[in-house]
Amino acid sequence: MKSEHEIIQEMQEVVEQMRIDDIEDNPDIIDETFDCDCCGETKCLAGSIEYEGYRLCNDCVLLAETGFALGKIKSVTELIEAIEDKHLEQLANFIKEEEKRENN
Numbered sequence: 001m002k003s004e005h006e007i008i009q010e011m012q013e014v015v016e017q018m019r020i021d022d023i024e025d026n027p028d029i030i031d032e033t034f035d036c037d038c039c040g041e042t043k044c045l046a047g048s049i050e051y052e053g054y055r056l057c058n059d060c061v062l063l064a065e066t067g068f069a070l071g072k073i074k075s076v077t078e079l080i081e082a083i084e085d086k087h088l089e090q091l092a093n094f095i096k097e098e099e100k101r102e103n104n
């Protein structure tokens with residue numbers, strides 16, 4: 001039985017390898033970006049994966065794969081819902097910053 005720490009380390013290696021493989025297959029992918037359906041940020045296509053119709057960046061793939069491996073989430077939809085609060089918080093902070101700028 002593997003510890004959580006071992007599973008996380010293993011997933012980090014697997015997901016990083018996906019990114020390296022993508023770059024080896026197509027070095028131009030480094031300059032290609034997309035908007036991640038999970039974190040909402042503009043990320044590099046390398047190491048991204050499409051799950052259930054959602055395209056996830058390499059960082060979110062790591063979250064998803066670790067979540068699946070540890071049995072914390074069962075679907076990508078669940079992961080997106082879990083991240084949504086943080087996503088909203090970032091958006092809220094961004095809006096606050098914009099308001100400050102307008103008032104000055």
Ligand SMILES: [Zn+2]
Nearest residue numbers: 036039057060
């Ligand atoms: Zn992402």
